[in-house]
Amino acid sequence: MRASQFLLKTKKDDPAEAEIVSHRLMLRSGMIKKVAAGLYSWLPVGLRVFRKVESIVRDEMNKSGAMELLMPTAQPSDLWEESGRWNEFGPELMRFQDRHQRDFCLGPTHEEVITDIVRNEISSYKQLPVNLYQINTKFRDERRPRFGVIRTREFCMKDAYSFHSDEACLANTYQTMHDTYSNIFKRFGLKFRAVIADTGSIGGNSSHEFMVLAESGEDAIAFSDSSDYAANLEKAISLTEKPNDSSKETEKSSSVIATPNIKTIDQLTNFLKIDVQKTIKTLVVKNITNDKETFYALVLRGDHQLNEVKTKNHLKISGDLQFASDDEIKTLLGCHSGSIGPINLDVNLIIDTAAQNVKNFVCGANEDDKHIINANWSEVSNFETADIRNVLEGDLSPDGKGKIQIKRGIEVGHIFQLGTKYSESMRAKILDENGKDKLMHMGCYGIGIGRIVAAAIEQNNDEKGIIWPDSLAPFLVVIVPINLHKSELVRKTSEDLYNALQNSGYDTLLMDQENKRLGSMLADVELIGIPHIVVIGERDLNDGYIEYKQRLSSESRRIKLEETIKYIADEVQIIK
RNA sequence: CGGGGCGUAGCGCAGCCUGGUAGCGCACUACACUGGGGGUGUAGUGGUCGCAGGUUCAAAUCCUGCCGUCCCGACCA
Numbered sequence: 001m002r003a004s005q006f007l008l009k010t011k012k013d014d015p016a017e018a019e020i021v022s023h024r025l026m027l028r029s030g031m032i033k034k035v036a037a038g039l040y041s042w043l044p045v046g047l048r049v050f051r052k053v054e055s056i057v058r059d060e061m062n063k064s065g066a067m068e069l070l071m072p073t074a075q076p077s078d079l080w081e082e083s084g085r086w087n088e089f090g091p092e093l094m095r096f097q098d099r100h101q102r103d104f105c106l107g108p109t110h111e112e113v114i115t116d117i118v119r120n121e122i123s124s125y126k127q128l129p130v131n132l133y134q135i136n137t138k139f140r141d142e143r144r145p146r147f148g149v150i151r152t153r154e155f156c157m158k159d160a161y162s163f164h165s166d167e168a169c170l171a172n173t174y175q176t177m178h179d180t181y182s183n184i185f186k187r188f189g190l191k192f193r194a195v196i197a198d199t200g201s202i203g204g205n206s207s208h209e210f211m212v213l214a215e216s217g218e219d220a221i222a223f224s225d226s227s228d229y230a231a232n233l234e235k236a237i238s239l240t241e242k243p244n245d246s247s248k249e250t251e252k253s254s255s256v257i258a259t260p261n262i263k264t265i266d267q268l269t270n271f272l273k274i275d276v277q278k279t280i281k282t283l284v285v286k287n288i289t290n291d292k293e294t295f296y297a298l299v300l301r302g303d304h305q306l307n308e309v310k311t312k313n314h315l316k317i318s319g320d321l322q323f324a325s326d327d328e329i330k331t332l333l334g335c336h337s338g339s340i341g342p343i344n345l346d347v348n349l350i351i352d353t354a355a356q357n358v359k360n361f362v363c364g365a366n367e368d369d370k371h372i373i374n375a376n377w378s379e380v381s382n383f384e385t386a387d388i389r390n391v392l393e394g395d396l397s398p399d400g401k402g403k404i405q406i407k408r409g410i411e412v413g414h415i416f417q418l419g420t421k422y423s424e425s426m427r428a429k430i431l432d433e434n435g436k437d438k439l440m441h442m443g444c445y446g447i448g449i450g451r452i453v454a455a456a457i458e459q460n461n462d463e464k465g466i467i468w469p470d471s472l473a474p475f476l477v478v479i480v481p482i483n484l485h486k487s488e489l490v491r492k493t494s495e496d497l498y499n500a501l502q503n504s505g506y507d508t509l510l511m512d513q514e515n516k517r518l519g520s521m522l523a524d525v526e527l528i529g530i531p532h533i534v535v536i537g538e539r540d541l542n543d544g545y546i547e548y549k550q551r552l553s554s555e556s557r558r559i560k561l562e563e564t565i566k567y568i569a570d571e572v573q574i575i576k
Numbered sequence: 577c578g579g580g581g582c583g584u585a586g587c588g589c590a591g592c593c594u595g596g597u598a599g600c601g602c603a604c605u606a607c608a609c610u611g612g613g614g615g616u617g618u619a620g621u622g623g624u625c626g627c628a629g630g631u632u633c634a635a636a637u638c639c640u641g642c643c644g645u646c647c648c649g650a651c652c653a
Contacts (some may be wrong), residue, residue, distance in 0.1 A: 012602060012614070013588040017646060027587095037645065143577080146646085264653065281653060298651095306651050323651070337653040364653080390651095482612055519613030537612060547612095 001475065003511045007044050010524050020216045022457035023148030025466050029528045031453075038145025038153035045528060046453070048474035048507075050156075053452050054135055056187050056471065057158045064180040066131035066160055071113045073137050077103035079112035083425045094141045106139035111422050111444060114161040118440070119428035125165040128430065128440070129173055133160030135449065147216070149450040150410060160445040165430060167419070170441040174206065174417050177445045181210050181413050187575045188452065189469035190459055193409065195221050196231035198309050199416060206417040210447075211409030214458035221409045222391050226402030233406065234309035236391045237398040238354060249359045252374040254343070259371045263338030265302040268371065272362060276303045280355055280363040280375070282340040284324040284332070284347065287317050295324060295332060299342045299351040301358055304389040311388045314350070339364040342380050343372055349383035356385055410455040411448075418442040466529030467551050470574050475509040477501055477568060478530040480521050482537035485514040494536050497546075497564060504565055506572075526551060532568055 011028045018024040026032045031046025042050055058068065077095075080086035085093075086105075094106040107113070114132060122128065135158045142153050149155070160177070164170040178194065185192040190212050197209040209232055211221050223230035231237070262268050269276050279302030287294045296315060300306060308321045329337050332347065341363035342349055360374045395404045422428065423440040432438045453472075460467040470476060479501075481494040494510060501508040509530060511521045518535075525533060535547040535556070546564055549556035550571070559567050 009586090009603085010614095011587060016582085016588070019647075034645095283651070283653060285651090300652085302652090304652085308651065311651090321651080323653090326653095329653090340653070486611080517611060517613080517615065519615080521613090523614045535612080539612075 001507075001509050003509055004513050006509070008524070008528075010527050018148060020147050020150075020458070021461055022150070022216075022454040025457055025461060025527070026148055026454065029466060032149060038142055038151070040149055040152060040450075042450075045474045049453050049456075049468070049472055050449060052472050052474075053188070053449050054156075054158075057184055057447055057449065058135065060180050060184045060187070061133050061158065061160065064131070064176055066133045066162075068134060069117075069132050070134050070136060071107070071110050071117075073107055073139065074104050075107045075110075075113055077105065079116055079426075080105060083112050083115075083422055085112070092140045092142065094139050108138055108140040109157075109444075109446070110134070110136075110159055111161065111418070111442075112426070115422045115426045115428050115442070118161075118163050119423075119426065122163065122440075123430055125430050125432050125438070129162055129164045129169050131160055131162040131173060131177075133158060133445075147218075148454055150454045151218070152450070155451070156449040158447040158449060162443040162445070163423075163428075164441040164443070165432060165438060167441055170417055170419075170443050174415060174443050177415050177443070178208060181415065181445075181447070184447070185210060185212070185412075187471055188456060189471055189573075189575075190452075190456055192412070193221060193223060193230050195223070195409075196235050197414065198232060198234050198313075205419050208415050209411050210413030210415075212412050212452070212455035212459060213407055213409050214455060215408055216458055217408035217410040219409050219411055220406055222404050222406050224397035224399065224402040225405050227397060227399050229397050229399045229401070233390055234307065236404070238352075238387050238389055238391045239396045239398055251376045251378065252360050254372050254375045254379065256365050256367075256370050256372050258369060260369045262369070262371065263336070268362065269302070272371075272373070274362060277301060278358065278361050279303075280342065280358060280361045282342055282345070282364060284329055284337070284340065285311070285315075286322050286324050286328070287315060288322070295328075295347050297340065297342065297345055297347040297349050298388060299349065299355050299383075300389055301352065301355045304352065304354060304392070307388055307390045310386070311350075314386045314388060333366055335364070335366050335368050339366065339368050339370065341365055341372055341375070342383070343375055349380065350388060351377075351380075351383050351385050352389045353385055353387050354389060410451065410458065412452050412455050413445075413447045415445045416443060418444055460529075464523075465527035468529040468531055470531055470572050473507075473531050474528065475530050476507045476572065477532040477534060478509040478511060478525050480511045480518065480525060480533060480535045482518050482535065484512060487538045489541055490536055490538055493541055493546075493561065497534065497536070497561075500565055501568070504569070506568065532571060534564065534568075 009030045014024050015027045018027055030043050032040045032042055034040055077086055093108060096104055098104055137154060138157050139154050142151060145152050162173045192210055192212050194208045194210050197207045199207045220233035222233050222236035259271060262271050265279055265281055268279055281300055281302050283298045283306060285296050298306060312321055326337055333340060345366060356377060359376055362371055362373050363375050365372045391404050393404060393406045397404055419441055420439040423442055428440045429437050430440055456472055457466050479494050479498055481490050484491055498508055498510040529551055531551045533549050540547055544561055545558045546561050547556050548559045
């Protein structure tokens, strides 16, 4: 591609709207342009990267034996009513009517449509398993789009759906997809981890998320420093700590003390000069089913944080966890939120496993401005114990090997074993070898295409701009001629090298804009992040040399002109 | 959904407090010079000041409403 014929406009100033580095660099390098909140156009440079991501994903999917198809973005409500998700889905589902006032939605995902296809096309166990995928636009009306293309409303996703006659076969394909995804992210050259994940609104059993490690990531992931264990923080199991000194502690007898205006754990530990691990806090949540409100008191050690996902799963609550309001707490318990405690509390009690290990603790007395000291669980009857807290760095790994570390990541892929959730509601059946009806087992596997572009930038950038890995770069090589318009030798050499590189199959950009100076060309090239840079100037050319440098390093090397292509070929690193 | 910020040329911003000719930098156009790290000069192009209403002789500026957009929050009792 010739720069003179390519839409390539960079900006010096950081755009005001962008916060995180990938968003800033994508806007500055002219990869994307915002159309509205959470809606972006991909400009030519950006689209080149986008297509590379797509083609690697497609290649690996095809290698795995999956078949590509294409489904519509707009979907009739009938299918969604059949699966039950027309009502289950919240405002994220973009609903609209056509000219005949028929209900439609923009697909946030395609389980319904694919299940409809497969139940019609496939009727025998002999046709299974199949794995069908598409690379297509999705729409989710996010409550808060942010971080550029990382969380948008309209986005492109590769989504695959597999169908099986039994669970074992599903597990097999699930593992194949796990391996396929690992290959994909290796080919991108990204640091990633596959973590155990919550299934959320998609439903189903087993699930892994593929996380690209980045400080700006929206998710926290917990993993062992000495084993394979890795899980989303939402899902990471907290081990009940090994008995320590406190287990030998003898139980004292409790007493109520005055704690005027003490409402938070911080105030409490300062006031009593005690260790935060000796405090217990109590949160009240409510669940509404069939118009009936049920309150639950959740009990945690003072330094621990509630894990909403674990709590919701334990209480079998779908939708958001609702906290009781101050008024509700006052009415229900007769005290304010800062004074609640598990002793003599007439609410369903759920005690976190770690909290249960504490002896002689301090907790609220269910009376304003009063706390109980030296309280013990022997004083409480009728409670459940559950793991409802977030793991902390340094906790024991649940597999017993090593300690937990916590890092942030961007979710770029997610695989699920759905089981029969959709085949049941949509009656997707086959005949088995005995001629009997049987529900198909289903898996689904997503990868965010645009999100990977942003995640790759989050992981690969410096003060000058983006540093693309070879596999994703919009151009693999760029030729930067000095005084193109003045030197016939420079012009001819640049053109010849450009043609030769193109013919050798390397995506090459020729900076042939006559009025551009070296500094401005290099600044653009570095901002855009082209990995291999060839500078051609008369000075070196008179000795038969060009100058080669990599985006990644500041060092430049003099290379014999005739060896240029071979040299670049040796430097390029693309995993096939 | 709650709180806060911002909306003035393609981008980044000033002007608003104290009402009176709409400005600066980048980008863009033309010409000249320059030519190994975002060059210099001269001359230019480009704006319903987010929208609607109100106050006023007069509104980018003051008031009201709406819209858009960004950030934080939506567990930590």
